[in-house]
Amino acid sequence: MSAGECCCCFESSSNEAAGRAIPDRAGRAPVGGTRRGRASALLLAGVLALALVPGLAAPAAAASYTMTIAHLYPDDLTNNETAPALKHFEQLVESATGGDIDVQIFGNGALGGEVEAAQQTRAGKTIQSVMLGSGTQASFYRNYEMITSPFLFPDYRTAWAFFDSPWFAEFMKPMVQESGLRYLGTLDDGGGFVAFANNKRLITKVEDLKGLRIRVEENQAHMTIMRALGASPTPLPWGELQTGLATGLVDGHFHAPGVNDIFKFYDVTNFTTWSGHVYNTITWSVSEAWFSQLPDDYKKIIVTSAREAVAMAHGIAAQITVIGWVNSCKKFEQCHILSDEEKQRMRDISQPLYREWLVTEFGEKAALYDDLRAEVSRIHDELNRSAVELYLD
Incomplete structure (x- = not known):
């Protein structure tokens, strides 16, 4: 009462x-x-x-709905994009619903690993929303493996515009039927474009990758890319990466510079190269079972609030990437940014083999990958055309 x-x-x-x-x-x-x-x-x-006495006000009415969100990043609001974006989302949703949706955020893997959290999110009972890295996301929605294509995006603007585009929203819609998860948005995992870090040698050209045991997620797409570039892909869970690098089980790995800095991979590796060969992402989803029971106005609040949180996350991720790379060049023994010419060499080597693998794995469905690449190219050209028209003409 x-x-x-x-x-x-x-x-x-x-x-x-x-x-x-x-x-x-x-x-x-x-x-x-x-x-x-x-x-x-x-x-x-x-x-x-x-x-009327301060501190003795009557307690607010209990929320009708709880939205528990699980992710792996630290709860620190300064060293990653996920925590502050979700905090902003929490404020938006609770304010717009008058506290009737109680948003609860658990970072640091407090509610379990990605796979476990995603499975619980499907049911929507203990966890209602989850943030998944590229590899885990592909295990819950197969088409997502296409997003890990080598050298898919030429720059950040194109990547952000693509992930926030109507085309990509349509691309993600079948995930509801396939996994029971509804797509809310894409964040840039530690900053998106990845950098190699390894203990053997500085990577300045494709030949330097030959024979290196590179840790990958349990993701066939990543394995295919590494094999195409001459490395030896070694699947290893995230929680075992630090130990694997320290013991020599693997020689190196690739993550965005922000991730390398946040998790201090310079303590267990010596060399880093910002190659940008893959754009790592965090996919934000919500339980369809839970979402479908919400009033329509609450559904709109969650979707629109997520859009703003994602936009905020893009900016934060870019800052973290710059800081991460600057710190990498201070803390690793050597750092290097891959030249455009060498990126083109790697692209020419890896993309045809990746396309061949897609045809084997997806059959006729691989045509969707061609449409995807065409859309990325269209967005890139449109962004450049618009910039010239607006700022040069």
């Missing part, structure tokens, strides 16, 4: 006991009211006075 309802109860019972003597506007019982009526009025006044 709410505080407001309690006040009404006090008023109703006092009126009835006092022979319907109505208090005046100040809440005082009328002169001549019964002793019981005066006592009830005094009790009501006391309750109202307590409600």
Whole structure:
């Protein structure tokens, strides 16, 4: 029962006991009211006075819905894009619903690994939303493996515009039927474009990758890319990467510079090269089972709030990437940015083999990959054309 309802109860019972003597506007019982009526009025006044005391206000009504979000990044609001973006989302949703949706965020893998959290999110009972890295996302929605294509994006603007485009939203819609997860948005995992880090040698050309045991997610697409470039892909869970590097089980790995900095991979590797051969992402999804039961206006609030949070995350990720790379060049023994010419060599080597693998794995469905690349090219050309028209003409 709410505080407001309690006040009404006090008023109703006092009126009835006092022979319907109505208090005046100040809440005082009328002169001549019964002793019981005066006592009830005094009790009501006391309750109202307590409600005005700071720190003693009546508790807010319980939320009708809880939206628990699980992710692997630290809860720190300064060293990754996920935590602050979700905090902003929490504020937007709780404000817009008057607290009727209670958003609860758990980072650091507190609710389990990605696969476990995603499985629980499908049911929507203990976890309602989850953030997944590229490899895990592909295991819940097969088409997503196409997004890990080598050298898919030429720059950040194109990547951001593509992931926020109507085309990509349509691309992700079948995930609901396939996995029970509804797509909300894409964040740039530690900054998107990846950098190699390894213990053997500085990578300046494709030949330097030959024979290196590079840790990959359990993702066939990543394995295919590494084999195409001459490396030896070694699947290893995220939680075992630091140990694997320290013990020599693997020679290196690739993550965005922000990730390398956040998780201090310079402590277990010596060389880093910003190659940008893959754009790592975090896919944000919500349980369809839970989402479908929400009132329509609440669904709109979640979707629009997620759009703003994703836009904020892009900017934060870009900053983290720059800081991460600057710190990499201070803390690794050597750092190197791959030249455009060498990127083109790697692209020419890896993309045909990757396309061949897609045809083997997806059959006729691989044509979707050609459409995807065409859309990326179209967006890139349109962004450049628009920039020239707006700022040069």
